[in-house]
Amino acid sequence: MTPREWPAETKQRAEKAMADLEAFYxxxxxxxxxxxxxxxxxxEQLHSRVMGAS
Structure with a gap:
């Protein structure tokens, strides 16, 4: 199985959502x-953002 390349925008959204989740936690x-x-x-909002970015 080859690794999937995510678009830069998706990576940025995911990184931002994870950073927000870590700060919140x-x-x-x-x-x-x-x-x-x-x-x-x-x-719940952060969970939705993280899941939406993946």
């Missing part, structure tokens, strides 16, 4: 369970 882990609840919708 770091903040999320540092919050208390009560402080995490309002952040949950952001996680």
């Amino acid at each position: 770091g903040d999320f882990c540092n919050r208390t369970p009560f402080g995490r609840r309002p952040e949950t919708p952001k996680l």
